[in-house]
Amino acid sequence: MKKATTVDEYIDSKTEWIKELVLLRSILQKTELVECIKWGAPTYTIANKNVVGIGAFKSYVGIWFFNGALLSDPVKKLHNAQEGKTQAMRQLRFASINEIDEKMLLTYLNEAIENQKAGKQVKVNKRNDLEIPELLTEKLKGDLALNDSFKSLSPYKQKEYILHIAEAKREATKIKRLEKIVPMIKSGIGLHDKYRNC
Incomplete structure (x- = not known):
């Protein structure tokens, strides 16, 4: 299957979660984030720096924050997608369109945007044990x-x-x-x- 080159193509390629993706996109478009495609998925940036992305998975639709570990997480909804591996990224997951709360989501988005503008980044523990084959x-x-x-x-x-x-x-x-x-x-x-x- 050909990778999407636009957000419209990405959404059109889905058989499920279309309404949820359209809603998430409409909320993201209310911010100053710039929409593009990276790694075949919708990604939103400021000054070419990744802030958030959205995607549809088997059991949920999600929005991930590239420096989500910095977020205050006021309603304790953030997930670490790969505990023990992922240090900076965090996700919000939605199992139905009814779970997407625009006001709550904008709170998270605005904090992520302000963190990016301030140049805040998660200090990632680099793995120096990576051996060259x-x-x-x-x-x-x-x-x-x-x-x-x-x-x-x-x-x-x-x-x-x-x-x-x-x-x-x-x-x-x-x-x-x-x-x-x-x-x-x-x-x-x-x-x-x-x-x-x-």
Whole structure:
């Protein structure tokens, strides 16, 4: 299935949660956030910084706050999507359109917007134990231009490439992935840059 390039396409691609997504979008459009698509999902930004996103899942429709751990959470509704993994992001989940309270949601949104304007960010505990797979290490050692390009990538882009190789189960898959990413690394492109279109 083709990834959505607009919020309308994203909503049109759904068979469920359409009314809820339309309502969430209409509330978000009452703020100063700028709407775009990132990673195939509706994302809302200020000065090109991610503030919130919306999405439809199997049992709920949700809005996630990229720095949600900073929110005061006045009605104690925020969820950590992946306890133990996710440090900054938090979600509000709605199982029906009746659960979406515009006034409550705007309270959370306005706080998130003000936090972003103030430059507040969750201090994420960086995992420095991420080991570069041997296959990638050998390739970097044998190609100085590739090694320089890899080192010049931002840490999150390096991590994307490391995980892309490390998470492959079969050696043949690791080799195939490595062949694909070498020209991307040399070009300074992140693995998922094509999904960051705003």
